Amino acid sequence: MAIWSGINFSQEWDKVNTSTLDEILPSWLKKREQLKNNPKEYYYFLEKIKRQHAIETGVIEKLYDLKEGVTETFIREGFVSSYLQHGDTNISEDKLMEYLKDHLSAIDYIFDLVKNNRNLTKSVIKELHQLVTSHQDSIVAKDQFGNLGEVPLLKGQFKKYENNPLKEDGKKFIYCPPIQVESEMDRLIEIYNKKINSKPIVLASWFHHAFTQIHPFQDGNGRIARLLTSLILIKNNLFPFTVVRQERKNYLEVLEEADNGNPQPLVNFFCEVQKNYIENILNLKLNVDSTYEEVKGIFAEKIRKLKSIEQETRYKNINENRIKIFDFCKQIMTNYENDLKTELSDKINVYTDFAYPTDIKKYYNYTHQILEYAIKHNYFFNRGLPRGWFKLSIVLEEERRYQLIITVHHFGYDDSTLAIGAILEFIEPITTKSKRKGSQRKTPQTIVTSLPLEIKPYVISIEKNIDDSRHNIESFLKDVITVALGQISNEF
Known part of the structure; x- marks a missing residue:
């Protein structure tokens, strides 16, 4: 029988290659400086990213389905229930909107944590879980006697029952036992603080993997893992970590590779997510709604730099x-x-x-x-x-x-x-x-x-x-x- 062995930062994580992100990063850092002169554009870009995260994080966890057409509308325009048509989702419209707004509040909370320079603690993680699960009241789980049934979801509290899933081959995947969650979460934060000067993309990838190995909550662990990963990335001038539905299979496969001691595919996945966002923002052009004075100021600044x-x-x-x-x-x-x-x-x-x-x-x-x-x-x-x-x-x-x-x-x-x-x-x-x-x-x-x-x-x-x-x-x-x-x- 498999036994929980605890998390660690193995030397394999120090050996990973991040060149696919490193190669494009200088262009993003330069673009970021330019956006300070036109913060409105960056704000709109980030709002769309937040809405995309709020939608996709629930889709890949199979909380709900949402057709791609209305997904694009929601990302572009915001979460307005009147945009929904019959058959766009597999749950009630009211429940869908509750989930989406909870997820959006959670990603907003992540940006607030960065803005206020708050440290990562267990209490922050529990607050985040409470936000994400505000309108999720119960889950199917095994009680202390091993009986499967619907149990109340403990919001903002670590799990009391085991949540070890069965793989397709029938073998059980062992997460951290409930009795060891507190100590393992302490260990997670301790290692994170020790490795704070590591490459952000490596630290974020490791943290995500380690958190999912612990699986500290009865439910919502994937959503929390992606939010905490986003916190690390945003602190380091990168973007939230969002897994879109088309990448779900690949995402699970690279996590399993990391389970088996090979973190490189997971780091590659993280690099590609960031690289896609950077490529998108490098194609961000000046909003035509900007005033003459705003455009003139940006133009004058570019001419000044051009001649320097x-x-x-x-x-x-x-x-x-x-x-x-x-x-x-x-x-x-x-x-x-x-x-x-x-x-x-x-x-x-x-x-x-x-x-x-x-x-x-x-x-x-x-x-x-x-x-x-x-x-x-x-x-x-x-x-x-x-x-x-x-x-x-x-x-x-x-x-x-x-x-x-x-x-x-x-x-x-x-x-x-x-x-x-x-x-x-x-x-x-x-x-x-x-x-x-x-x-x-x-x-x-x-x-x-x-x-x-x-x-x-x-x-x-x-x-x-x-x-x-x-x-x-x-x-x-x-x-x-x-x-x-x-x-x-x-x-x-």
Whole structure:
């Protein structure tokens, strides 16, 4: 029989890689400073994030269902019951609104804790639980005799009965026994305070995992874990930790990996959640409702910085880092070209082409494709900043040609964030009647059809040194080429 062994901060947590977040973090810190001049925009952005958290935290715990259409409306407009239509949820409208407002009050409380610089204590955690479960009166649980039944939910109190779930294989997952919860929660806070100077994303990931291992409350532990994790992240200028319904399965799987002593997948998950928020806020533009005086002030400040010596030095560093990204991509793409030629030279023709931002005759090629790609992946492509591309052409025969375009361009309303995107195209003579699905355009001699790759852009900040990013870029391009070759193979 499994025995509770207590929580700890193992050395595996000190070894985890956080580079996917580290690479984009400088752009967010710069954007955050800019938002101080336009706090209204940041406020609206955070309010939407809070509402999303309030909705999704209950959906993934199966407290209720809520259709995605009304979910988007609630996030955008607020929790108004009149937006609900028949069939939008699986519980009563009144109960749904109570749950949502409880969850929203709880995330507001987290922001208040940060604002007032309150320490994390057991009493804070219990207060939070009371807020989250304000309108949840009972749960199904086992009593002290092992009988399953409905019992009153202890709000703001640690559990009195075991809450060990059965896994799909029939084995019982052992959480902390009720009698040891007080001491384990003391231990949790003690380790947290000792590790307070660790990387925030690592500390938050560890805390979330350790809290869920203890499972101190009879119910609501997942919701509280995500809120406390959010507290740690917000204290460190990051965003709340929200797991959307589409990621529920992955979320549970990476938690189980951490249970088995491998925390890296869980840390990766946390990094991706933060990175998604950062990418969204880098695409946040000035509200058209701002007054003339507000816009004029922001414009004047940007012009002042543009002309400063400090900014000239910054632009020089950004340009150097941008060229490094191009150099990385060029070398990696050349390596794949040589590898494919070695393997397939007697069967197909493979060659590469490229354009750096300084190539004034070619850098603007594929602008239309980049625009379509950016729209598809919901971000702003800044055409006014330097860009370029790499092309891997694969010619099987005269009427069967493919080109994989790797485009390097600026992402969002920020001058220090690059996106590396991937576009696969099929090229056929104009005399051939195309039956392929996808957007098409005609050149004087050919029809070019975009083929689906479904690969999100790789986004990176070039505000700071990017030498350590080569491995991640190489991994991204390897995935792109693998998917592209698979897509081409499926066309045979």
